[in-house]
Amino acid sequence: MTTYEFDAATRVQPIDGGVYASEIHDGWDIHGNANGGYLLALAVQAMRAACGRPDPVTVTAHYLSPGKAGPAETITEVLKSGRRFATVSGSLRQGGREVIRVLGTFGDLAGAHPDEPRLIRAEPPDLPPFEVARSRELADDAPSLMGKVDVRLHPDDDKFATGRPSGSPVQRGWFGFADGRDIDPLSLLLACDAFPPTVFNLELEPGWVPTLELTVHLRAVPSPGPVRCLFETRFLQNGFFEEDGEVWDSEGRLVAQSRQLALTPLRPPTS
Amino acid sequence: MTTYEFDAATRVQPIDGGVYASEIHDGWDIHGNANGGYLLALAVQAMRAACGRPDPVTVTAHYLSPGKAGPAETITEVLKSGRRFATVSGSLRQGGREVIRVLGTFGDLAGAHPDEPRLIRAEPPDLPPFEVARSRELADDAPSLMGKVDVRLHPDDDKFATGRPSGSPVQRGWFGFADGRDIDPLSLLLACDAFPPTVFNLELEPGWVPTLELTVHLRAVPSPGPVRCLFETRFLQNGFFEEDGEVWDSEGRLVAQSRQLALTPLRPPTS
Secondary structure, eight states, X not given: OXXXXXXXXXXXXXXXXXXXXXXXXXXXXXXXXXXXXXXXXXXXXXXXXXXXXXXXXXXXXXXXXXXXXXXXXXXXXXXXXXXXXXXXXXXXXXXXXXXXXXXXXXXXXXXXXXXXXXXXXXXXXXXXXXXXXXXXXXXXTSOTHHHHEEEEEOTTTSGGGGTOOOSSOEEEEEEEEXXXXXXXXXXXXXXXXXXXXXXXXXXXXXXXXXXEEEEEEEOSOOOSSOEEEEEEOOEEETTEEEEEEEEEOTTSOEEEEEEEEEEOOBXXXXX | OOOOHHHHHTOOEEOSTTEEEEEEOTTSEETTEEOHHHHHHHHHHHHHHHHTOSEEEEEEEEEOSOOOSEEEEEEEEEEEEXXXXXXXXXXXXXXXXXXXXXXXXXXXXXXXXXXXXXXXXXXOOOOOOTTTSOOOOOOTTSOTHHHHEEEEEOTTTSGGGGTOOOSSOEEEEEEEETTOOOOOXXXXXXXXXXXXXXXXXXXXXXXXXXXXXXXXXXXXOOOSSOEEEEEEOOEEETTEEEEEEEEEOTTSXXXXXXXXXEEOOBOOOOO
């Protein structure tokens, strides 16, 4: 029986009193710092265990310090456990240092309401078919994360990698796992933070783009197969920019929406 | 010296151990339940006092139980206090019952970076001038909140009130205070939740629209005068819809972005 890498990397072990032990796995990082979507998925894995609900309907993470490969624990607190939803706080820590704080409301999206009113005022991004889209070439300095996921960017959005940013702060592309694992609600959290920053397509000095906060709304349980993603920035001012994401499944259904607030590119810290 | 109503209604009194006493004022409610933006502002008032930073750069509230007029307290915990930002958790409670849980990162937006790169890919909503825009007529069953704020809807978006919803899940309009108080960062949190729900302009059975979660990003300190707001829904499915907001100040600058996840209209609970 195959164990997919993402499942191994997000395993949690209940200790007691709402504390869950886990391990931040090597290889899900950007130059040594664990990816923010991966850290969110790890905390959410503990939080959904704590409340016994399968799906993170809406989760928000604030990023406090870098996550490093090695042991970690998530301290959970179930704030409310209602009929349809439970709200949970989660604190992912390493050696007494808080890495991220998460606040989330959980439920069961499979128990959705097919007769509910429905209105969709958008379409999935137009992409070359997954099979013909090119996986990103992994340069020597590519983040390790890119070896775990299978991100296939729209050819118009990939040009920053060769020093010709498109000028448009957009990233579109397919998201899947390198080992073929299917996309489920937990991995949508990773999908929402696994693309190159939108601002890499602007004529800015490239550099470190720290995320202050990431919120993901899960809107449906995805069908099997890679998902189509769109990330877009409309407002870059005062040293901040937002990145809005949409994730669409293979049946053309919106399955996640995300927004993060990040700082405009800075040189990496010298320490 | 004038005390404006919003200032009186968001006053907090430090007790000790990070606890702040306050009072949920009557009149900021929707049929007896305090407005979600008002509750967020009340918790944030305590949280910014706790960390000593003026501006809620990004705050997220999860709504757990109705807030009622009367005494309340906010228990704060400063998770991190860094050079530029501090991250704080806040729990607004009444009589031992948790009303909202808030997670926020605070800083000083006035100390922004005028030389930073700037890119704006949107424009403020086109509205009749504030002076000629019509304040909403307050029907007998209008929410009390509407007597505290001065919301002047775009004439195309106001038709739901007379039983002719526009068919477009959008609300645009001016936001100010009835007593003329200026808009500051704290009151932008109220602005982001003070408009009629976007879905009132759809042909749905009107009713209760409970918010699960509201996130506001503060993008600049507003200039004096009423602000222009746009709220919009693109995805209504599975019993949920998002409402995305933009708030623009009198100088045409984006000062806040918001997103909330809410449940499609339900009849009010019969209890």
